[in-house]
Amino acid sequence: MSIETFYRDSWAEVELSAIDHNIRALQERLQNDTGIYAVVKANAYGHGDVHVARQALQSGVKGLAVSLLDEALRLREAGIEAPILVMGWTRPEDASIAAANNISVTVFQEQWVQQVSSHTLPGPLKLHMKWDTGMGRIGIRTTEEMQSLLRFIKDDERFILEAVFTHFATADEEDLQFQYEQERRFEQLFSDFERIWPGNVEIHTGNSAASMRFPERMKHVVRYGISMYGLYPSPAVKEEQPVSLKPALSLKSQLIHVKKLQPGESVSYGATYQTSGEEWIGTVPLGYADGWIRKLQGMDVLVDGKRHPIVGRICMDQFMIRLDQEYPIGTKVTLIGKQGEEEVTADEVADYLDTINYEIPCMISSRVPRMFFRNGEIVDVKNAL
Numbered sequence: 333m334s335i336e337t338f339y340r341d342s343w344a345e346v347e348l349s350a351i352d353h354n355i356r357a358l359q360e361r362l363q364n365d366t367g368i369y370a371v372v373k374a375n376a377y378g379h380g381d382v383h384v385a386r387q388a389l390q391s392g393v394k395g396l397a398v399s400l401l402d403e404a405l406r407l408r409e410a411g412i413e414a415p416i417l418v419m420g421w422t423r424p425e426d427a428s429i430a431a432a433n434n435i436s437v438t439v440f441q442e443q444w445v446q447q448v449s450s451h452t453l454p455g456p457l458k459l460h461m462k463w464d465t466g467m468g469r470i471g472i473r474t475t476e477e478m479q480s481l482l483r484f485i486k487d488d489e490r491f492i493l494e495a496v497f498t499h500f501a502t503a504d505e506e507d508l509q510f511q512y513e514q515e516r517r518f519e520q521l522f523s524d525f526e527r528i529w530p531g532n533v534e535i536h537t538g539n540s541a542a543s544m545r546f547p548e549r550m551k552h553v554v555r556y557g558i559s560m561y562g563l564y565p566s567p568a569v570k571e572e573q574p575v576s577l578k579p580a581l582s583l584k585s586q587l588i589h590v591k592k593l594q595p596g597e598s599v600s601y602g603a604t605y606q607t608s609g610e611e612w613i614g615t616v617p618l619g620y621a622d623g624w625i626r627k628l629q630g631m632d633v634l635v636d637g638k639r640h641p642i643v644g645r646i647c648m649d650q651f652m653i654r655l656d657q658e659y660p661i662g663t664k665v666t667l668i669g670k671q672g673e674e675e676v677t678a679d680e681v682a683d684y685l686d687t688i689n690y691e692i693p694c695m696i697s698s699r700v701p702r703m704f705f706r707n708g709e710i711v712d713v714k715n716a717l
C-alpha cells in the first residue's frame with residue numbers, strides 16, 4: 333500500500349485502533365463461539381474499505397460483508413483472501429465472477445438459481461440463503477419458497493449452501509415486540525429447514541444493535557456494521573450503552589482566509605447572511621461537493637477548542653464561519669471530532685440534519701482524502717480521487 337499525497341486543506345482521519353477497540357469490545361460481550369463479519373459495504377461506511385477490512389481481520393473477525401459484488405471484488409483486488417459475503421442482489425450472469433473469486437453470494441429466488449444453472453461456473457458457488465422474517469426487503473418468506481429453492485440447490489453440486497441468514501428491522505428500538513416476532517419467525521423457518529436439509533450450515537442474524545443488546549441470542553456469526561465504526565445504532569442503544577464504543581472518524585480542515593467585515597455586509601450566495609456588527613469571518617475549503625451539504629448552514633464547527641457557526645450558504649467547495657476573534661490562516665477547523673474539551677459528534681450532525689448517524693460518514697465524498705492512524709500515528713493516506 334503506497335502512502336499517497338494530496339494538495340488540499342480538508343481531510344478525514346480514521347483511527348484504526350478505535351475500530352480494533354470496537355471489535356474487541358463486542359467480541360468480549362458475545363458468547364465465545366460467536367464470530368463476527370465486519371460489514372464494510374459503502375467504502376466501509378465512508379471510512380475506507382480496504383484499510384478497515386484489513387484492520388478488522390487483524391482484530392479477529394472471521395469474514396467481511398458487503399452489499400455489492402463490485403465492493404467484494406475491490407477487496408479481492410487489494411489482496412484480501414478472507415471470506416466475503418455479498419449481502420445484496422448479484423445478477424445471475426455475474427455469479428461466475430463471484431465463484432471465480434471465491435465470493436459468497438446471497439440467494440433468495442428459485443428463478444435466480446435456475447438462471448445461474450444455465451451459465452458455466454468456473455468452480456463451486458457459495459450461497460447464503462436470505463430469509464425475510466419481517467424486514468420486507470429481500471429474502472424468502474415461507475417454508476414452501478424455501479423448499480422449492482433448496483430442491484434446485486440440492487440437485488446441483490456446483491452450489492454450496494454455506495449459511496442461512498436474516499436481518500432485523502427494529503433491533504435498535506425501545507419497543508422490541510417486532511424484534512421478538514422476527515426471531516420467532518426465524519426459529520419457525522429454521523425448524524422446517526432442519527427437517528429438509530441434510531447438512532450443517534452457518535447461521536447469522538444480528539446486526540450491531542442485536543449483537544450488542546442480545547449477545548446470548550446470537551447464532552454462529554453476527555454482522556457488525558455501524559458500531560464497529562464507534563457509533564451507536566440509535567439513541568435508545570446509546571442510552572443503554574451495552575458496549576463502550578470509540579468513534580473512528582473525524583473530519584478536519586484549516587482556515588484558508590480570515591477577514592473582518594463591517595456591519596451590514598453579506599456573506600455567500602444569495603447574500604442571505606448579514607453581519608450585525610463588525611465580525612471576523614473565516615473561510616473553510618470544504619463544501620457540498622465534499623458531502624458537507626447546504627442544509628448544514630448554521631451548524632457549529634470547532635476552532636481553537638470553541639464552537640463557531642457556519643454562516644451564509646454552503647458553496648460547492650467552501651463555506652464561511654463566524655469567528656470570535658482573528659485567527660491565522662492554517663488554523664485547524666474540526667467538523668466532526670474533538671478539539672480540547674469540545675466535540676462535534678456524527679450524532680449531533682445527524683440530529684441537525686434530522687437523519688441517522690449512518691448517513692454522516694457515508695456522505696463524506698470521495699473528494700475528501702482519508703488519512704489512517706493507529707494509536708495516533710499516521711500509517712497511510714488514501715486520496716480516493
Ligand SMILES: Cc1ncc(COP(=O)(O)O)c(C=O)c1O
Binds near residue numbers: 499540559
Ligand atoms: C443485511 C445487513 N446486515 C448487517 C448490516 C449491518 O447493520 P449495522 O450497521 O446496523 O450493524 C446491514 C446494514 O445495513 C445490512 O444491510
